[in-house]
Amino acid sequence: MTTDPVSFPAGELRGSPTPVLVLDEAVLDRNIAAVAASAREQGLALRPHAKTHKSIEIARRQLAEGAVGLTVATVSEAEVFAAGGVRDLFIAYPLWLDSDRTRRLRRLLETARIRVGVDSAASARRLAAAIPEAERAALDIVVEIDSGHHRSGVFPAESGAVAAAATDAGLDVAGVFTFPGHSYAPEGRAAAARDEAAALRSAVDSLAASGLATRVVSGGSTPSAAFADPSVLTELRPGVSALGDAQQWELGTIGPESIALTVLATIVSRRSDYLIADAGSKVLSSDRVPVSTGFGRLLDFPEARITVLSEHHATITGVDLPVGTRVRIVPNHVCVAVNLADTYRVLSGDGGVASWPVDARGCNT
Amino acid sequence: MTTDPVSFPAGELRGSPTPVLVLDEAVLDRNIAAVAASAREQGLALRPHAKTHKSIEIARRQLAEGAVGLTVATVSEAEVFAAGGVRDLFIAYPLWLDSDRTRRLRRLLETARIRVGVDSAASARRLAAAIPEAERAALDIVVEIDSGHHRSGVFPAESGAVAAAATDAGLDVAGVFTFPGHSYAPEGRAAAARDEAAALRSAVDSLAASGLATRVVSGGSTPSAAFADPSVLTELRPGVSALGDAQQWELGTIGPESIALTVLATIVSRRSDYLIADAGSKVLSSDRVPVSTGFGRLLDFPEARITVLSEHHATITGVDLPVGTRVRIVPNHVCVAVNLADTYRVLSGDGGVASWPVDARGCNT
Missing domain, CATH: 2.40.37.20 (D-serine dehydratase-like domain)
Known part of the structure; x- marks a missing residue:
């Protein structure tokens, strides 16, 4: 057989099938430490989004570097990380509790603290109807805010009404969150972070006008994280920064x-x-x-x-x-x-x- | 709990998690039969591309309706379908045989007839060097032709030289194939089929000029299949038509x-x-x-x-x-x-x- 042409990287993976995901452990560990240090300097809690890596091993390294818990996008991701020993999970998604998700969320609440997004009074009431009061001790609700990405989430001024509906239904509203996804533009990073801070500040005011305090004000995408405003945010949820792309x-x-x-x-x-x-x-x-x-x-x-x-x-x-x-x-x-x-x-x-x-x-x- | 809003389809999948793939079996069977009937009418052998469905059950239904074998894109797809009992597989891809793919291809040749694409003299020679002569009884080589999609494949006039290199290296060259992927344009379907026929005809001539006969002339994408020219093609490889999209x-x-x-x-x-x-x-x-x-x-x-x-x-x-x-x-x-x-x-x-x-x-x- 003829010799293989030179390979990048050389050596270690010569016998591996291609295509294959290759993870450089030194770069990974450096990224995890850098994100953690940056959040610490900003005075913000770090809750990395695990949808990026979907790996229990990487999650453990993030938690070891000081992350307060993980963010996930789906109930099934929460199930995987709960089974992997993670005890504090935020499903940053406006869940609609059908019979299947209800059953699975109730089971999750037996082993982990679970924070869930809502973006309407209807989904909040449905959540309250689905989860019996006796099972809500480990359940936190956060209202999703649209800070300019225009996906799910309510406009800041509407957040107090959604939070009040959730509270009236017997749920514990911990605060508000947003994803400033419009940061994915060349000059958009700092501007998206400003939009994020303004929207979250306005949402905090809207909840206050409904007589509700906020202990969680969560934001942050990888592009905007460096510009996050610690005078309003309490928490960041970057995902991609662990791996880069x-x-x-x-x-x-x-x-x-x-x-x-x-x-x-x-x-x-x-x-x-x-x-x-x-x-x-x-x-x-x-x-x-x-x-x-x-x-x-x-x-x-x-x-x-x-x-x-x-x-x-x-x-x-x-x-x-x-x-x-x-x-x-x-x-x-x-x-x-x-x-x-x-x-x-x-x-x-x-x-x-x-x-x-x-x-x-x-x-x- | 409140009532679910109306669902499409209603009923059967009410308790299922979403999102989920739903396959309508009646439509699937109708599609498989229609594609088979169309190929029969055209007088062409049908070798559906299984990369679309990746399902042994669907493959069995295609073979039961008269498909002569399957097309796959990778060695690992071939492994799955060979394990599922399929005995005639075309890996329609210009394989470069590294040590991993060599080992796996040799194992496949123990249980199934395997046709493999090449698009250079170098890859043909490497294939011959990798597969011992005694193991080549079930191995057919086809030269990939660029008929206008400009991906892998050689220009028709170069195909005779590649085929001759493969033959000289001791491989059995069965013929030529192409993927007219430029059929994925609104008015491109018939035009791509004409390009396909012209390129394949020219490739057959190029092999003949090198003293080589062609028993396989394989083409056909889902958009262009209805326009395939049976005066030059012997075989079609539509994929998407089983499921639609x-x-x-x-x-x-x-x-x-x-x-x-x-x-x-x-x-x-x-x-x-x-x-x-x-x-x-x-x-x-x-x-x-x-x-x-x-x-x-x-x-x-x-x-x-x-x-x-x-x-x-x-x-x-x-x-x-x-x-x-x-x-x-x-x-x-x-x-x-x-x-x-x-x-x-x-x-x-x-x-x-x-x-x-x-x-x-x-x-x-």
């Missing part, structure tokens, strides 16, 4: 040295003007934001562009490599790429390779 | 009555100008083609639009429904949506609900 790199939130997660892929085809790698949309996902230069980036060849993506083909321009070369692709959006895999291959500092499961892969209900 | 609906390849696969989702939030459903990019994927009106369609509300998608939120405009309503969302691209799920919930004609595994979910190596 091409969107954050291209938004300028991080540099390539903070990218812990790549997809190791093989160049399988070569033409005069482009290469084809074996990682497509079933591995990287086709997520992209307006600022994206393509469907991901090559960590070792920043000048290269991924111009087209199909299910098992990435078309790469701007670099020429022999067929058989292995390259590290940085996914545009790490949260969706991780959700497509079962396993991380973890490169440790001493040159070893471990496997960590993507524990909450596919947990979307 | 919003891309095919919006391209005009199928009507909504041919959509067998939907994602059952719950409306969790309601604003004056939009709704939020609980199926996002981690369930539907964010794939879209230029003709797409959004990130999927609502089967029961064709006037509605999915204007924004995030990981767990679909923003829906053009229809107003109460929070808690369950809706059927047609994914833009069914292949990537299926790959995000572990299970199909299958609605049978008699009102029952079965579960079928997505056997090859995540098999991307």
Whole structure:
């Protein structure tokens, strides 16, 4: 058999199938520590969003660095992390309690403190009807606020009414939260953080006008976190910053040295003007934001562009490599790429390779 | 507890978590029969692409309707279907045989007839070096042709040289194949089929000029299949037509009555100008083609639009429904949506609900 062309990284993963998720443990640990230090300096509680990594091992490292609990997006993610020993979970989503989610949420409340989002009086009343009063000791309610991303959430001025409806139904309203997702724009990071602070301040006032105190004022996306206003927020929920991705790199939130997660892929085809790698949309996902230069980036060849993506083909321009070369692709959006895999291959500092499961892969209900 | 708002479909799946893949068995069976009948009428062998459904049960139904074998995209998909009893598999991909893929391909050749794509003399020689001569009885090689999609594949005139290199290396070259993926454009279906026929005809000539006969001339995407030219093709490989999706609906390849696969989702939030459903990019994927009106369609509300998608939120405009309503969302691209799920919930004609595994979910190596 002929010799393999040079690979990035060389060595450790030579025998591994491609495409595969590769996690650089040293970069991961550095990212976790940096996010924790930054939140401490801001005087904010840190509750990282675990939808990004879906890993109990990574969650444990975040908690060991001082995170007060985890954020998750779904009841099934909460189930995975509760089973992994996490005792304080925020399901940052406007849950509608059907019979299935009711049964599962009641079971979660037996083992963990669970905070749940609501964004209407109807969903708050439904929650109260679903969870018997005797089972609510570990249940906190927070009202979701729309701070400019225009997804779920109520406008700040409406939050007092929703909180009052929840309180009247017998629920404990802990406060308010928002996701300033409009921070995913080149010049939008600081502006989104200002919108976030203004919306949360107005929501706190709206609850106060209804006679309700707020002990939780939760915000923060990875791009806006550095600009979060500690005079109104009490808590941050960054997700992507643990792993990094091409969107954050291209938004300028991080540099390539903070990218812990790549997809190791093989160049399988070569033409005069482009290469084809074996990682497509079933591995990287086709997520992209307006600022994206393509469907991901090559960590070792920043000048290269991924111009087209199909299910098992990435078309790469701007670099020429022999067929058989292995390259590290940085996914545009790490949260969706991780959700497509079962396993991380973890490169440790001493040159070893471990496997960590993507524990909450596919947990979307 | 208050009553659930009306659901689409009503009844059978009331207790199911959402989001979940729902397969209408009657539509599936009708689609499988229609594709088989169409290929028979064209006088073409049918080798459906199983990357779409990743299901051994669906593959069995396709084979029972006369398919000669299956197409797959990866060695790991081939492993799943070989384990499920399929004995004739085409890995329609320009494989680069590293040590891992070599080991697995050799094992596959013990139990199934395996056809493999190549698109360079280098990959053909590597294949010959990797698979000992004594193990090649069940191995067929086909040269991939670029018929206008400009992904992997060689230009038709170069195919004879690649085939000759493979033959010289001791491999059995069965013929040529192409994927006319540029058929995914509104007026592109017939034109792509013409490009496909012309490229394959030219490739057959190129092999003949190298003294090689072709017994396999394989083409066909779902949009172009109806226009395939049986005077040059011997075989079709449609994938999506078994399940249907919003891309095919919006391209005009199928009507909504041919959509067998939907994602059952719950409306969790309601604003004056939009709704939020609980199926996002981690369930539907964010794939879209230029003709797409959004990130999927609502089967029961064709006037509605999915204007924004995030990981767990679909923003829906053009229809107003109460929070808690369950809706059927047609994914833009069914292949990537299926790959995000572990299970199909299958609605049978008699009102029952079965579960079928997505056997090859995540098999991307």
